[in-house]
Amino acid sequence: MGVERGTGGQRRTIKAKNRGEEDKKRGNKAEELGGTPMAAVRRIRLQLAVNLLNPYYFAIQNIAVMGTNTDSSMIQDSNGAFPGDRKITVVFVLGGPGSGKGTQCSKIVENFGFTHLSAGDLLRAEIKSGSENGTMISNMIKEGKIVPSEVTVELLKKAILESGNNKFLIDGFPRNEENRATFENVTKLEPEFILFFDCSEEEMEQRLLGRNQGRDDDNIETIRKRFRVFIESSLPVIEYYDQKGKVRKIDAMKPIDDIFEDVKAIFAVFPAKVL
Numbered sequence: 001m002g003v004e005r006g007t008g009g010q011r012r013t014i015k016a017k018n019r020g021e022e023d024k025k026r027g028n029k030a031e032e033l034g035g036t037p038m039a040a041v042r043r044i045r046l047q048l049a050v051n052l053l054n055p056y057y058f059a060i061q062n063i064a065v066m067g068t069n070t071d072s073s074m075i076q077d078s079n080g081a082f083p084g085d086r087k088i089t090v091v092f093v094l095g096g097p098g099s100g101k102g103t104q105c106s107k108i109v110e111n112f113g114f115t116h117l118s119a120g121d122l123l124r125a126e127i128k129s130g131s132e133n134g135t136m137i138s139n140m141i142k143e144g145k146i147v148p149s150e151v152t153v154e155l156l157k158k159a160i161l162e163s164g165n166n167k168f169l170i171d172g173f174p175r176n177e178e179n180r181a182t183f184e185n186v187t188k189l190e191p192e193f194i195l196f197f198d199c200s201e202e203e204m205e206q207r208l209l210g211r212n213q214g215r216d217d218d219n220i221e222t223i224r225k226r227f228r229v230f231i232e233s234s235l236p237v238i239e240y241y242d243q244k245g246k247v248r249k250i251d252a253m254k255p256i257d258d259i260f261e262d263v264k265a266i267f268a269v270f271p272a273k274v275l
């Protein structure tokens with residue numbers, strides 16, 4: 001399946017040639033981000049180094065992939081005690097801003113018992129919590145930029161470890177190749193599949209302008225920046241998984257309930273929640 005996106009009436013196939021551009025951009029990332037985000041990353045690395053001296057921290061962080069099942073992974077601590085023998089299933093939910101990811105995730109949670117982890121919600125909660133990374137995260141979101149992977153992956157890992165569930169919808173992540181590689185390296189988890197909501201920019205723009213959740217980034221200027229970031233950085237991730245046969249593409253232009261019928265057909269591989 002070729003991953004295509006509608007952009008202002010034109011359809012455009014994002015090919016591997018765009019990857020060279022991506023690599024160049026990543027190379028320039030330090031300057032692009034300015035001093036503050038990188039300082040945050042250095043703080044996290046320093047904190048990690050300090051934590052490694054703490055035996056309890058080491059025990060819970062040392063996630064080991066067990067067994068030979070390639071569809072899902074078992075994660076447990078190095079002592080086998082925490083969080084216990086948990087078989088973790090991860091589905092990444094991707095699509096442009098306003099394509100309806102969050103809306104459909106709520107329905108999947110109700111019907112299939114997944115835990116919904118929205119990377120954007122975790123980042124917004126981190127800002128609200130008064131964390132030392134808060135200002136940096138807030139600035140990145142206002143600019144429609146992607147927060148450094150270390151920050152987002154730490155939040156996702158913590159949420160997975162703290163949850164009693166074993167099935168996760170990770171919504172709005174990974175947004176670039178670095179996100180993807182960092183998540184894989186840190187958690188050793190492979191997604192079962194990628195649910196990809198395909199929607200035109202015109203439709204997404206209308207939806208975002210009507211979302212009305214008081215978000216700093218739902219204004220026309222930031223929305224257009226987010227579309228650009230999605231095409232340049234996020235589509236290559238979807239293409240990467242497409243080449244592995246892991247993308248389940250959904251026509252996200254339809255009404256909400258019709259889309260959920262298509263989503264349900266894809267999730268039929270999982271047992272329905274007993275209501």
Ligand SMILES: Nc1ncnc2c1ncn2[C@@H]1O[C@H](COP(=O)(O)OP(=O)(O)O)[C@@H](O)[C@H]1O
Nearest residue numbers: 097098099100101102103207210211254255256
């Ligand atoms: N299929 C749809 N048709 C029309 N509006 C939708 C549809 N899906 C979601 N919406 C609305 O569009 C806005 C963005 O949806 P949301 O689920 O928050 O998108 P995302 O999580 O992808 O940014 C919300 O106000 C939501 O109610």
Ligand SMILES: O=c1ccn([C@@H]2O[C@H](COP(=O)(O)OP(=O)(O)O)[C@@H](O)[C@H]2O)c(=O)[nH]1
Nearest residue numbers: 097098119120140141144145146147172173
């Ligand atoms: O893994 C993530 C997820 C979100 N964001 C930031 O959070 C914003 C909002 O993302 P969210 O998924 O909440 O909303 P969407 O743009 O998909 O509607 C993005 O534009 C990014 O600035 C990020 O940096 N990394």
